[in-house]
Amino acid sequence: xxxxxxxxxxxxxxxxxxxxxxxxxxxxxxxxxxxxxxxxxxxxxxxxxxxxxxxxxxxxxxxxxxxxxxxxxxxxxxxxxxxxxxxxxxxxxxxxxxxxxxxxxxxxxxxxxxxxxxxxxxxxxxxxxxxxxxxxxxxxxxxxxxxxxxxxxxxxxxxxxxxxxxxxxxxxxxxxxxxxxxxxxxxxxxxxxxxxxxxxxxxxxxxxxxxxxxxxxxxxxxxxxxxxxxxxxxxxxxxxxxxxxxxxxxxxxxxxxxxxxxxxxxxxxxxxxxxxxxxxxxxxxxxxxxxxxxxxxxxxxxxxxxxxxxxxxxxxxxxxxxxxxxxxxxxxxxxxxxxxxxxxxxxxxxxxxxxxxxxxxxxxxxxxxxxxxxxxxxxxxxxxxxxxxxxxxxxxxxxxxxxxxxxxxxxxxxxxxxxxxxxxxxxxxxxxxxxxxxxxxxxxxxxxxxxxxxxxxxxxxxxxxxxxxxxxxxxxxxxxxxxxxxxxxxxxxxxxxxxxxxxxxxxxx
Numbered sequence: 001x002x003x004x005x006x007x008x009x010x011x012x013x014x015x016x017x018x019x020x021x022x023x024x025x026x027x028x029x030x031x032x033x034x035x036x037x038x039x040x041x042x043x044x045x046x047x048x049x050x051x052x053x054x055x056x057x058x059x060x061x062x063x064x065x066x067x068x069x070x071x072x073x074x075x076x077x078x079x080x081x082x083x084x085x086x087x088x089x090x091x092x093x094x095x096x097x098x099x100x101x102x103x104x105x106x107x108x109x110x111x112x113x114x115x116x117x118x119x120x121x122x123x124x125x126x127x128x129x130x131x132x133x134x135x136x137x138x139x140x141x142x143x144x145x146x147x148x149x150x151x152x153x154x155x156x157x158x159x160x161x162x163x164x165x166x167x168x169x170x171x172x173x174x175x176x177x178x179x180x181x182x183x184x185x186x187x188x189x190x191x192x193x194x195x196x197x198x199x200x201x202x203x204x205x206x207x208x209x210x211x212x213x214x215x216x217x218x219x220x221x222x223x224x225x226x227x228x229x230x231x232x233x234x235x236x237x238x239x240x241x242x243x244x245x246x247x248x249x250x251x252x253x254x255x256x257x258x259x260x261x262x263x264x265x266x267x268x269x270x271x272x273x274x275x276x277x278x279x280x281x282x283x284x285x286x287x288x289x290x291x292x293x294x295x296x297x298x299x300x301x302x303x304x305x306x307x308x309x310x311x312x313x314x315x316x317x318x319x320x321x322x323x324x325x326x327x328x329x330x331x332x333x334x335x336x337x338x339x340x341x342x343x344x345x346x347x348x349x350x351x352x353x354x355x356x357x358x359x360x361x362x363x364x365x366x367x368x369x370x371x372x373x374x375x376x377x378x379x380x381x382x383x384x385x386x387x388x389x390x391x392x393x394x395x396x397x398x399x400x401x402x403x404x405x406x407x408x409x410x411x412x413x414x415x416x417x418x419x420x421x422x423x424x425x426x427x428x429x430x431x432x433x434x435x436x437x438x439x440x441x442x443x444x445x446x447x448x449x450x451x452x453x454x455x456x457x458x459x460x461x462x463x464x465x466x467x468x469x470x471x472x473x474x475x476x477x478x479x480x481x482x483x484x485x486x487x488x489x490x491x492x493x494x495x496x497x498x499x500x501x502x503x504x505x506x507x508x509x
Contacts, residue, residue, distance in 0.1 A: 043204035061112030081199035108153030131174035161196030183503035191221030216447025223416035223472030238275035295329035302336035309432035321462035355380025
């Protein structure tokens with residue numbers, strides 16, 4: 001296929017992609033019919049398909065970036081998913097990568113895919129606010145470890161995705177950037193704390209995204225935005241630099257399908273000597289084929305873990321989707337592990353984390369913090385060594401009981417969320433099915449309970465409410481069986497196809 005330079009494209013095409021011809025003049029690959037006729041549609045291709053087009057030189061890295069920048073310009077003002085954008089840096093990186101490819105070098109596994117990093121994660125030279133006015137002007141001088149890995153694999157960093165203040169709560173809003181809205185109904189929450197990432201994926205602003213998860217922050221927004229979010233086993237994606245070692249918070253991948261998610265995880269995962277607790281397996285295992293026979297796979301289903309209120313409509317959607325597990329050969333029983341003391345464990349260990357990580361900010365800038373963050377820090381400051389020891393002993397006992405459960409079953413399946421998306425004006429859910437909730441994290445207990453187990457868990461789209469709002473089903477696997485969780489999620493996804501339904505805002509032109 002004969003290549004043309006960007007200077008040979010018509011001015012209308014250059015304007016369409018908001019490109020200065022001089023910026024793109026030396027790109028070695030040129031405006032294909034694909035871009036001229038379907039730039040918006042290109043942004044909704046899978047990440048693996050986009051990479052295929054790059055490898056075949058149907059498009060250049062710069063052209064792919066331009067299409068996504070246009071999609072951001074079209075969609076982000078309404079939904080507010082990407083809170084910081086650095087197009088000049090991204091264009092420079094894309095041009096450099098195109099030159100590398102023109103010289104015959106092969107880029108890494110991510111081959112020029114654009115990505116914006118969650119605003120809790122350090123990015124060298126790019127503002128990182130943690131959703132807090134305390135850090136509204138903070139520009140790190142180093143990248144987090146997995147951001148380094150993304151860059152080495154060829155990803156183009158274009159900015160940051162919005163998150164609640166210090167990642168606290170599954171509703172994405174803060175006083176620095178404002179509220180991120182649900183792409184299926186902008187009057188509703190998109191979930192959180194990786195809400196900006198989920199919305200950007202759902203609307204084609206990004207092909208892949210990262211996130212983090214303590215109480216459900218990779219899974220909850222995935223369910224609310226009809227995409228896939230995976231909480232890997234602690235240590236699978238090493239977190240560095242980090243001020244504290246804990247099995248509760250993890251970093252992980254988000255995508256529009258499981259295959260793309262596995263590709264991203266293959267780059268993010270793998271041991272590092274700076275993080276002794278990192279799992280020793282390399283990320284390459286996630287590049288293996290996902291297809292597998294699930295005949296007579298033992299699957300346990302629970303609507304509520306035997307302990308939490310869940311909206312009947314959420315249960316109904318999830319129960320209907322169980323037929324797809326049956327279709328791929330699974331044998332389903334209703335059962336769940338006895339998660340004794342799970343709520344006490346999580347509340348204590350979460351509060352301790354907040355107090356440890358944010359004590360200095362609390363003492364110096366308490367007046368700039370939201371009330372729920374203050375509450376969590378103060379709870380942590382009230383804890384003593386006996387409280388922490390008790391919680392850790394109970395967690396170890398819970399892990400033992402959970403391991404026995406997986407002697408009987410291969411997977412556990414349950415709803416990802418307890419309620420459908422709620423109005424953006426509601427800070428947190430106070431009541432479900434007449435059951436009053438005491439704290440701002442109680443309404444996402446069905447996710448945080450799984451966090452405490454340390455097990456790998458994924459949220460996959462599983463259907464829509466009567467009002468057309470998406471929800472997800474959570475698939476949990478045995479200890480460190482991350483790849484196996486991706487395999488069954490892929491099989492469910494292929495059977496159900498729920499994730500293929502886009503929000504209306506994808507179709508804007």
